[in-house]
Amino acid sequence: MNTKALKLAAVAATMLEGFSPTEWIPLPSLGLGIRVLLDDGQQQLVATAQTSLDRSADTGSAAEAARIYDAMYPHAGFTWPHLRAITEVEADYFGTSAPITVTLIEPLPGAPVSDQAIADVARASSLAQALATLHSAAPESISEAGFPVEDPSRFQFQILERLDQAAATGRVPADLLQHWEEEFEQVSLWRFLATPIHGAIDETSVYTDQERVLALSGIERLRVSDPAIDLAAASALIDPAAVPTFFSEYRNSRPRADEHVITRAELLAEFAVLDWLLEAVDSGDEEAIQDAGELLSSFNDVLFAKDTAEPSAAPPGPADADNDDATPGAVVLSEESESEPDAGLAAESENVIDEDTEPDETEPTDGIHRP
Template structure:
């Protein structure tokens, strides 16, 4: 049953004593199973009235009320709006009246353009994940162990494989990540479970409101990061996660972002199974298109990784060859590595050779006729040297005729 703004205003009057509506403002909601309107009273008071249209929506609303009541005593109190009144509905269930969230809805384009807003969101997510366990228990949320979360993902992937089929590359990747024990060695904590731009409000560059707590649970902290990792650019993801890590009272799992990426991929499985369960061929076709896109992206990433590894190996090989050539004094082409500063204008290279002093041991042998005991002396005043000098001083030798 759908309700217009005037009917919703009447519900607000019955839920909040003393409220006199002056104006009504229709409010768009991402969940089609709720009728929502803003009411402005004659005294300027503003309230928000939410009425479920189905039994399932009524259950969501009740859970939201219980969670926000429990969070009112935590550091998240300024970010949540608690119920200030209820009105019974003719078909059963009840409508809830709350104060409106402070600020304006967060548009994803704005989030993707502001590092300050991304950091603020990271801090808020850390505050959500730091909610004590006893608060989660008092809120009545479901609690999942790390093993139960992993088994649930595996079961949904197997069902999608059996009922619709999965592209080969996608199936191969998901089998690998689900078999990775370290990736799923996580510590469950309180999580929002349905964070999106529709559930967030801001004032300037700060997150000021969080709504939509009907999927809160004690589960995987990566679930609240999955929608951001797959959509924001790397700089904004780094800024958000740095702020998240700094504000978190414990050190997050070292592979939290990697698991968030995987959970973003598993969201396509959930969409596909939703289409199968509702027998909606349009949703099924849309999900299959997403799987094909993911298959293409994974194949492209695999090619790029292979090329990067090949380039790294080739660069390492060239560097090793160059180092060996330098050690041997040769360049990479096998030529002597010459200093270009010594090249002339014509390109010739002048090699400067240092003067080298060499000691040589020489064995001097005496002429045959002196072998019999005549020593060769290197003394300058020895007989042999004296005779030689005398011969030099005689001048030309006069020769007589040769007798025949």
Template sequence: MSQPPAGPSTPASASESPRTATSGGSAPDAESARERSPLALAALAAVAVPGLDPARLALPQERSADLRVVGVVDTQGRHWEVLETRADATGATLEAEAEVLRRIGRIVDDGRLSFDVPRPAGTLRLEGSYIQVRSHLEGRPIDIDSLRPGPGLSAGLGKALGELHDLPTTVVSEAGLPVYDADDVRTRWLNLLDDAAGTGKVPPSLLARWEVALEDTALWRFRPVVVHGDLAPENVLTAGGAVVAVRGLGQAHVGDPAEDMAWVYASVPVDCLDSIESAYDLARTEGVDRHLRDRAELVSELSLAEWLRHGVRTGSDSIIDDAVAMLTDLADQVGDEPLVEQTGPRLAPVPGVKEPAEPEATTSEVKMVLVEEDADEDADYEGVDDGTDAEADGDGSDAH
């Protein structure tokens, strides 16, 4: 099962207000009281986007609790997606995400990204609903099970994530989405740890394992980056053996790259991780984050605690039971092992033939010679023969 995202809460709305549609003589209340048909949404897309003349409906045709998505192809052959929500929080998320997508889209157009993102084209705010029109992205959701080691799709996934994490953080911060530094991230996990411990349903060995990792300050020295926040196969689109698009950026924020990498380490085949990590590191301009995998593993484990907390807060016994079962399985797997092995500094080997540092078995004897105090002064007089008594010569000169 997929776990709820461990990222930040729903973002605030973006600064730019959408256009508001007005229709003379119409009755918005009556229109919003019933669900609009796909054809009605296609017609509204034509209002939101100048020059969009709908020709036919197309995929996707999707529905969730708070969101409808209808595909439309116009007379120019352009493929669009019309998104409608009646939930204010979802509308604010879509609006903020659109701001992020506009900024990333400009970077794509400059040739600085190897993948595309949806392009917002227009919005409408009718009484009771929010409608947004975006470009449709071609491609298929990434098939994790088909990944193989090497320079193919595994490396492409690592490169795409590295480029995403290397974006300027202003694409998120200027859109009004959350920004967390390293201390903020660590504090949020500590708060979750306290909440999880308070339920009395987390095995003590896991609480101790997580506490040690959270108290290890070396793990939390990282540069905050643009984080996707909701990585899943349906949000990474591929074509021709390459990652061609990334979508689903409604939970984007500035924070710990380990939040995205946790999905990678938990999902992809183990033998593909080296290919992904190598391509990821090459795409990043920052130095290698030595504890990225450690934090990603911690994030993955703490997502179970997040799931438990969600179940407790919503009063869902089924979610609580599910979380407790997974936590018990995890405790059995890891036992008492620490999440991060504590090791001393490792010295690089010195090339060449190693020789023992002990002294040789046979040494030359050094003869000790007693040196008189006046010997150094006598040596300063040139022309004085060995054995000459300088003090006696001085007395003789006084006699004359």
């Protein structure tokens, strides 16, 4: 039996008054940790023991981010996580090195895009429309709530600083280095107003059905910054053939966007490979350093090939790695639901798996577990 998931279900059963689950189903990790879908016969909630969550993200800020999203985007064509309860459990409960945060949220509709590139025009356009909606809101409520506000000139400085660090490794081809230096040093490129951005678009945070984007998770990274950050991250999820449609739809959906936003997004998409190199250098991973260097060389050859046209999309960057980290005393944050649990249950159930299974344990055959 999956004992970690069973332990999570036991904790979750104590977190919300009036919620007494009778069934639970293990769910994919999505890079967060241990996840289970709980059902008490009247409602379903997703419990997560965040053993793999990036510690630089404040879990509690997800609740505040959801409140800001509710206020800024009351008519959005997509939804986001609504936190119902949160608690912390001691490290020894899950055998981790530090206490673990456990959350209860309403299930999201659809399913994460995962590693399947968005190749169809409909979903690429829907993602562009969702980001255009996010970027069109006024930023004041975000800054007033204490979320980060990044000045365009400061962001440019950080990019050029990373470029200097990468140059010092000797792994960046000279032509590619010069290309980035010339592009990112353009003053006109950085004349724009920072906007609200999602800040964590990836294959686990974009939920879709077969036709459109239904939900965005990872909203605790909300901040005021360059909208090109979201566009660059989103373009990595889209098949290269559909990227022009994505950018075109974004332009059509947000006609007041600054004129250089797409150019910055394309440059930031290229820059993802260089960020991988710097991460590898920081970690001392020689194999990753070698791989990043070879990818930069290949990209340089393609970008500056004498007899071929410039590529329309940058090469993909590496995926983020997972981590690990956990007694009741839950704080109930909200009793109200604005999403549709039944749709979320169907979507979550489609991707059910058992995770964190220990080698000497036996999994039940019916897929439904009762604590």
